[in-house]
Each structure stands twice: as C-alpha cells, then as structure tokens.
Amino acid sequence: MLKVKVPVYYNSSTTASEATFDLPNKCPHCGETIFPRAYKGVSEQSYGEDKKTVAISAQCSNDSCKKYFIAAYNYNSYTEISEYIPYSYRPPIKVELPENIEKVSPNFVEIYSQATTAESEKLNQIAGVGYRKALEFLVKDYAIRYNPDETEKIKTMLLGPVIKQYLSDFKKLQTLATAATWIGNDETHYVRRHEDKDIKSMKRFIRAAAQYIAAEYDTEDATDFTEERA
Ligand SMILES: [Zn+2]
Structure with a gap:
C-alpha cells in the first residue's frame, strides 16, 4: 500500500x-x-x-x-x-440448467457451475474436465436413484459401464450420455479422438441429458399426485 x-x-x-x-x-x-x-x-x-x-x-x-x-x-x-x-469485478455467471435437477444431483449442479465459471475465464482445458466430471455425477446419481441397493457398486464403476448397464431402459438418455462421455474423455485424456466435437457439443448433450432427467423427476411427481387423488 x-x-x-x-x-x-x-x-x-x-x-x-x-x-x-x-x-x-x-x-x-x-x-x-x-x-x-x-x-x-x-x-x-x-x-x-x-x-x-x-x-x-x-x-x-x-x-x-x-x-x-x-x-x-x-x-x-x-x-x-x-x-x-477490496473489489472483485466478477459478475455472477448465469448457469442454465433445468429446474429440479439439483434434487436428483446437487453435485452435478455444483460441478457444472464451477466448469461454467472456468469456461467464462477462458480456462477451457479445466472447463472441459469439469463438464466431464459433472456428467459423471449426473449419470451416477441418476443410476443410484433407481438402484439404491447398488449405490456403492455404482460409485466405484467407470462411467462408460454405468451408462451401458443402468441406462439401457432409457435409450435417448443413454445416447446423450454416451456422446457427452466420448467428447468428455477427450478432455481428460492426452490424445484427442473426436476432433470434430468440442466443449460446446458436450455441453449441449449434457444439458439435454439433464433436461431428460429433470423431466423424469417431474413425471414422478405428477404420478404421485394423480395416484393420490385417483
Ligand atoms: Zn497496470
């Protein structure tokens, strides 16, 4: 000073x-x-x-x-x-995620938000790894939600097998998660295999997957409501 x-x-x-x-x-x-x-x-x-x-x-x-x-x-x-x-000129960053997704996976929301912050700071390498990690939490928390008895097993599995095994009844979600994982793996590995797809596409697939999962959550809620009153 x-x-x-x-x-x-x-x-x-x-x-x-x-x-x-x-x-x-x-x-x-x-x-x-x-x-x-x-x-x-x-x-x-x-x-x-x-x-x-x-x-x-x-x-x-x-x-x-x-x-x-x-x-x-x-x-x-x-x-x-x-x-x-002390002032820090850091405007709040808008993270666009579907409503209620935090009820399925609060970790997903936190990690995804941090990745968005990294991306806004042009830390693209870190952002890519962050989005990939967010996806892993989203998929695993979703799988655990429907298979609570297998929680410990799912937690330690690699993401690919979780998608294959636990999302097989949800083909669209499975496709989205698989595509996002392939791009995401490029972000964490030394050699890039999918040159034609980038963070933007990965984010699009992750958000669509989150949308799907949030819709599922809302459907459950609606089902409970209608069954209660039927
Ligand atoms: Zn200066």
Whole structure:
C-alpha cells in the first residue's frame, strides 16, 4: 500500500477536503507493482457524516499499461481512519440448467457451475474436465436413484459401464450420455479422438441429458399426485 494525499469531493460539492489513503500498489489490470497516480476522491455522503464511502480514481504507473482504476474506502473524517474495500469485478455467471435437477444431483449442479465459471475465464482445458466430471455425477446419481441397493457398486464403476448397464431402459438418455462421455474423455485424456466435437457439443448433450432427467423427476411427481387423488 502507498500513502497518498487526495482531494475528496463530498456529496458533489465543488470544494474538496484533502485526506490520506493507502492506495494499492498492485495494478488490477496488469498485476505489476506500481506507484499509482491518484486523481481525486468522491463521496456521496457529506463531509460531516461519520461513516462514508470514498472512491478514488487512480491510474497505473506502468508505462505499458496506464489504465485507470477505482480504489474504494470506508472513511471516517473525524478519526481519519480509512479501510480499503477490496473489489472483485466478477459478475455472477448465469448457469442454465433445468429446474429440479439439483434434487436428483446437487453435485452435478455444483460441478457444472464451477466448469461454467472456468469456461467464462477462458480456462477451457479445466472447463472441459469439469463438464466431464459433472456428467459423471449426473449419470451416477441418476443410476443410484433407481438402484439404491447398488449405490456403492455404482460409485466405484467407470462411467462408460454405468451408462451401458443402468441406462439401457432409457435409450435417448443413454445416447446423450454416451456422446457427452466420448467428447468428455477427450478432455481428460492426452490424445484427442473426436476432433470434430468440442466443449460446446458436450455441453449441449449434457444439458439435454439433464433436461431428460429433470423431466423424469417431474413425471414422478405428477404420478404421485394423480395416484393420490385417483
Ligand atoms: Zn497496470
């Protein structure tokens, strides 16, 4: 951190009061150690108010970067104590999965969401492996749901045999899971066998499989409902 005296404009007033803040010495853009140039601080609250948030506009001192950033603080103008507020610019990532799928496999939802985060960060290698893992949990949790007595066995089996053995009554789901597994295996293995298919296709197949499983869950729910009232 680097102590810098900055003019702070309170509540859009045109006169500023000077205050000292510890500015970060790492640029949030280029990651280099810097002596940032601080321009000015602004605060919505007026000067007399005890607690306020001050935002300081600053610029990277690295010649090849020179980008601007904001440093924000909780500031008390009586004690002149400021507390840096770390910001992370990471908007929430939308994960499109069918409703109720978390009731069948909460792990699937968690792993799939993490893979989506990795993909949004352009970590494609990690994302591919993550989607493959998500698929494994989805298929196994589904198989376990209908074969609770074989839970331990299913858990330790390879994914391929689980799909072959336990999804044989659900041909469409079996096809989707098989296709997604083949592409997924490419993501985890050293040699790629299916050059023509990528993460996009795998995700499409996984989501379709999840849709199928969620539909099955809803059907069970509807069956219970109608049987109760029949
Ligand atoms: Zn920089």
